Amino acid sequence: MLAPEASTTLIARMGARARGAAGVLASAPDARRAEALRCAARALSKSSETILAANSIDVARGQDAGLSAAMLDRLRLDAARVKAIAAGVAAVADLVDPVGQVIDAATRPNGLELTRVRVPIGVIGIIYESRPNVTADAAALCVRAGNAVILRGGTEAIESNRAIHAALVDGLMQAGLPADAVQLVPTTDRAAVGAMLAADGLIDLIIPRGGKSLVARVQAEARVPVLAHLDGINHVFVHASADPEMARRIVLDAKMRRTGICGAMETLLIDRDFVDPAMLVEALQQAGCEVRGDPIEASIGEIVKPADPADWDTEYLDAICSVALVDGVDAALAHIARHGSGHTDAIVAADERVAEHFLARCDSAIVLWNASTQFADGAEFGLGAEIGIATGRLHARGPVALEGLTTYKWVGRGSGQVRG
Amino acid sequence: MLAPEASTTLIARMGARARGAAGVLASAPDARRAEALRCAARALSKSSETILAANSIDVARGQDAGLSAAMLDRLRLDAARVKAIAAGVAAVADLVDPVGQVIDAATRPNGLELTRVRVPIGVIGIIYESRPNVTADAAALCVRAGNAVILRGGTEAIESNRAIHAALVDGLMQAGLPADAVQLVPTTDRAAVGAMLAADGLIDLIIPRGGKSLVARVQAEARVPVLAHLDGINHVFVHASADPEMARRIVLDAKMRRTGICGAMETLLIDRDFVDPAMLVEALQQAGCEVRGDPIEASIGEIVKPADPADWDTEYLDAICSVALVDGVDAALAHIARHGSGHTDAIVAADERVAEHFLARCDSAIVLWNASTQFADGAEFGLGAEIGIATGRLHARGPVALEGLTTYKWVGRGSGQVRG
Known part of the structure; x- marks a missing residue:
């Protein structure tokens, strides 16, 4: 293990090189940055065998180390996955360049012509876990928006990440852009993460990608x-005016289409005046979802098992749903304000006035x-690939x-x- | 002095009340928030005598405590200053409401109508020093943008701040908005500042207003x-193509109009090929400015005394200017990248290509x-009053x-x- 000072020195050196590269990237023409990503996509495809060989070392080490089946699945690449990674990088090249966009412009009474122009943020640090595809996805988005990036992936994926990183650097250099625009922290030492988190002035923004404990550590330090x-503790509120069939379809999709994504519904709020609460619960149960409700909710035909108070604050990321009966839209809003995580919340209602009240008062990102x-997803929103879904309030x-990778x-x- | 836990409890209580008030404010109609500020402006005018009496207690205590003349001047109010404070609050009422503005809108191929809408940030904490006018200025801007605010002013201004705060609360209540939308930390205990800085989840954004040591403490903790x-270590670069008379006027204004503001020039960079460097230096000296340059700069007719290396990184906020001769625009950009603070930097040039190169490559906020x-000033930019000038890169x-007080x-x- 490196001494903390060695990590600090390492990150300081990488940061200084990244700052220099960021300057070149920011002033490079859009076409050059796009070309670098197309070259990188081709380099990824060409080095598919090298990447898979490196990945098999990671997987073998992971098996020896007793990684869970889920972790091994996140770690494992195959030819199709490498192809998808390369296609993802090429797709980012096709996105509209945000750099140089004029946000607003005005001529002041004294004749000063004032514009506000989008520019890259500078140097972005990405801290992530076992998925090697993040190496390519995150780097592509950062570079497309003119930023240099310092990548710190999971220890268990280091060989895969090195191979992917080599292809990305290859693409940058083919397009005449500096290799230092995409740097991979060469050590798996945890002290390097601490050094990145402390690198105020060297790194302009840290984006953690991974589980709750990683994100919590990053936010704390x-x-x-x-x-x-x-968290994505998301609610669907079914208002009394909701069309029952529409409510059923939305509730089923919100919970069960994919239970492990951050946009999945975790709590269903049903208006006490909704015509058929039991129908919604039964639909979830028939789809294989465990439904939990507090004692009040037992009135729904007693088909719901009691919820623990902690259930209302739980992101299951699984085929489990908590259900509460509430007295109208304001009670639903109060529940969301208390238990929600500010990610995504939805109302199903035919009554437009109630719906607009909910949209105005619910203080979530979506x-x-x-x-x-x-639908909480960058591609679904027409933004192309996303670097993540932010639940903070600023920037x-x-x-x-x-756009979020620019200032x-x-x-x-x-x-x-x-x-x- | 309160125990740290007592401060934490105090700020937690204030934060919870502020969160409730923020919800009311965010959904209040624009006219109501504007009306609250107009009422507050009238209340400030009406309580002018009370405010001045409170202020004279602060000033007397400050004199006893041996505050500097400069600090006493920042602290002292008179009838004209109170009038100006009230007028400032009324002016904020007239600004265009950012809340509810649609940033962009699109209908997705599946028919989902998607808009991005400006909303208040939530609860904002302002930590400031001896100027009592900040109490009114900052609160007015926060409330106008739909945010609740927790104010923590300087110990030396506590009586003045209480009197001004009472008038603001009076205005809120007359307009039917919650008093908790503007709260003043009732204690002068420094532990309260620490509790605010730690109040993640209770306070959404902290804005420090004051000297470098306050801001540094806030950023560190x-x-x-x-x-x-x-810092505002701002540069003016006079290019070889600059009109000498325009350069003289801009250099003099940038340094000497007001030397103590953050937009003041601190370093003058002169292109080695500019026709008359000595003229610029003499103009500054004749206006009463001390001019410092490094040994190379002594070539400017030997009218410049040597600069210490630290001079290039110094925000004088005084009638002092460092001057360097540089070899063209890229050398000027390199100097700014190394020594600038990312606040405001300017080029004087007739050559448009050189000027656009500078505007594109110089990585400062302005x-x-x-x-x-x-001109680095919200009012000059047509934004109305400003809460400050941010030198960070995000948000x-x-x-x-x-707009900066919304998300x-x-x-x-x-x-x-x-x-x-």
Whole structure:
């Protein structure tokens, strides 16, 4: 294990090189950055065998180390997955370039022409776990938005990450961009993560990608700004005015389409005046979902087993759903304000006034009316690939794609104006 | 002095009340929030005598405590200053409401109507020093943008702040908005500042307003996101193509109009090929400015005394200027990248290509061509009053006014869409 000082020195050196590369990237023409990603995609395809060989070393080590089947699945690559990774990188090249976009412009009374222009953030640190595809996905989005990136993947994926990283660097260099624009922390030492979190001024933004304990550690320790997604405790509120069939379809999709994603519904709130609460619960149960409700909820034909108080604050990420009967939209909003995580919440209602009340009052990153919470996704929102879904309140909220990886500067063009 | 736990409990209680008030404020109609500020402005005018009496207690205590003349000046109010404070609050009422503005809208191929809408941030903490006017200025901007605010002013201004706060609360209540929307930390205990900085989840954003040591402490300790302005080490680069008379006017204004503001020029960079460097230096000296340059700069007719290496990293906030001769625009950009603080930097040039190169490559919050750095100001940018000038890279950069005190949420209106 490296001494903490060695990690600090390592990250400081990488940060300085990244800063230099960021300057080149920010002023490179859009076409050059896009070309680098297309070259990288081709390099990934070409090195598929090398990547798979490296990955098989990681997988073998992981098996020896007794990793769970789920972790091994996240770690394991095959030819199809490498192809998908390369296609993902190429797709990012096709996204619209945010850098240089004019957010607003005005000519001041004194003649000063003032514009606000999108620029890259600078140096972004990505801290992630066992999925090697993050190496390519995250790097592609950062580079497309003109940022240099420092990647720190999971120890268990280090060989795979090195092979993927080599292909990305190959692409950068083919396009005449600096290799330092995408750097992989070469050590699996945990102290390197601490050094990244402390690298205020060297790294402009940290994005953790992984499980709750990783994100919590990053949020607790970081001296660098963090863009993170913690929980997705999402609600669907079925109002009395909801069409029962629409409610059934949305509830089933929100919970059961994929139970392990952050946009999945975890709690179903049913208006006490809704015509058929039992139908919704039965539909979930028939789809293989365990349904839990508090004693009040036992009135739903006694088909719900009691919920523990902790259930209302639990992100199951599984075929489990908590259900509460509530007295109208304001009680639903109060439940969400108390137990929600500010990710995605939805109302099913025919009454437009009630729906608009919910959309205005529900203080989550994404609020939906008559649509499944599983739409919480950058691609579904038309943003292309996303780097994550942010549950904080500043800079970027909800799906974060290229625009969220930029900031802006003010550009003023004058003709000798002084304030006098 | 309160025990740290007592401070934590105090801030937790205030934070919970602020969260409740923020919900009411966010959903209050624009006219109600504006009306509250107009009522507050009238209440401030009406309580002018009470405020001045409270202020005279603070000033007397400050004199006894041996505060510097500069600190006493920042602390002292008179009838004209109270009038200006009230007028400032009324002016914020007239600003365009950012809440509810649609940033963008799209209908997805599946028919989901998606909009991104500006919403308040929530609960904002302001930590400031001896100027009592910040109590009113900061609260007005926060409330206008729909946020609740927790104010923690300087110990030396506590009586003045209480009197101003009472008038603000009076205005809120007259307009039917909750008093808890604007709360003043009742204790002068420094542990309360620590409790605010640690109040992750209770306070959404901390804005420090004051000197470098306050801002540095806030940035070092905060677990809550911070929007801050540290240094304004601003440069004016006079390119070889600059019109000498325009350069003279801009340099003089940038340095000498007001030397103590964060937008003041601190370092003058002169292109070695500029026709008359000595003229610029002499103009500054004749205006009463001390000019320092490194040994190379002694070539400017030997009218510059040597600079210490630390000079290039110094925010004088005084009639002192460092001057360096540089070899063209890229050398100027390199100097700024090394020594600048990312606040405001300007180029004076007739050559448009060189100027656009500078505007594109200079990585500061505000970059100007042929205009004085002293334009770095929210009002000059047409934003109305500003809460500060941010030198960080995320969320908001440069002058931060109402828009910077908001965030956004995604609102989707569907007709039963599921991802399936």
